[in-house]
Amino acid sequence: DIQMAQSPSSLSASVGDRVTITCRASQTIYSYLNWFLQKPGKPPKLLISAASSLQSGVPSRFSGSGSGTDFSLTISSLQPEDFADYYCQQTYSAPFTFGPGTKVEIK
Amino acid sequence: EVELVESGGGLVEPGGSLRLSCAASGFAFNTYSMNWVRQAPGKGLEWVSSITSSSTYIYYGDSVKGRFTISRDNAKNSLYLQMNSLRAEDTGVYYCARGTETPDCWGQGTLVTVSS
Numbered sequence A: 001d002i003q004m005a006q007s008p009s010s011l012s013a014s015v016g017d018r019v020t021i022t023c024r025a026s027q028t029i030y031s032y033l034n035w036f037l038q039k040p041g042k043p044p045k046l047l048i049s050a051a052s053s054l055q056s057g058v059p060s061r062f063s064g065s066g067s068g069t070d071f072s073l074t075i076s077s078l079q080p081e082d083f084a085d086y087y088c089q090q091t092y093s094a095p096f097t098f099g100p101g102t103k104v105e106i107k
Numbered sequence B: 001e002v003e004l005v006e007s008g009g010g011l012v013e014p015g016g017s018l019r020l021s022c023a024a025s026g027f028a029f030n031t032y033s034m035n036w037v038r039q040a041p042g043k044g045l046e047w048v049s050s051i052t053s054s055s056t057y058i059y060y061g062d063s064v065k066g067r068f069t070i071s072r073d074n075a076k077n078s079l080y081l082q083m084n085s086l087r088a089e090d091t092g093v094y095y096c097a098r099g100t101e102t103p104d105c106w107g108q109g110t111l112v113t114v115s116s
Helices: none
Strands: A004-007 A010-013 A019-025 A033-038 A045-049 A062-067 A070-075 A085-090 A102-106 B003-007 B010-012 B018-025 B034-039 B045-051 B058-060 B068-073 B078-083 B092-098 B110-114
Touching: A004 A085, A010 A019, A019 A033, A019 A085, A019 A102, A033 A062, A045 A062, A070 A085, A085 B045, B003 B092, B018 B034, B018 B092, B018 B110, B034 B078, B045 B068, B045 B078, B058 B068
Parallel strands: A010 A102, B010 B110
Antiparallel strands: A004 A019, A019 A070, A033 A045, A033 A085, A062 A070, A085 A102, B003 B018, B018 B078, B034 B045, B034 B092, B045 B058, B068 B078, B092 B110
């Protein structure tokens, strides 16, 4: 099974900050990597698929990069609505594992 | 409008069974693979199971293999999860999601509580 690691597990940042979250797969997953945002009591929302493809309606301050085993999600200028939990997920091979998550909190 | 609505959750004793349903609308259900993903209270997301559009391929996570069964009825635009031999660690919110490679639409979830 492919294991997914995320770092950091949590971070504190201010509105306007640039934030980067990283995700590492235990073996190559090419570009089969999704990023989700989740707010308390809500379902996850897909932000980025195929490592770098921004979903329709997602603000351009979100971007994704990487391939193989190392990936990153960057928020160029953190907004109040971005404080949430973020998860990566590999969809290269079953089981389609999620990373443990990164909590982005207000500083 | 694309919509997924889960139902069937509730309180069940350890060793018991539940059947979850997910009603889909607003898209061509029979052309999409579908998934179940769960989230224990205060924990992260855990992928549970996926089924391809024609039910040709089915996948399960190790923690539910042999106990859970995913199925679908394309005529009824519905996805199901039969859960047997339930354990306390199966407690959580269960979401259905559209598309395995790109899960772009999620339901609001249904809560399953396994407790005596």
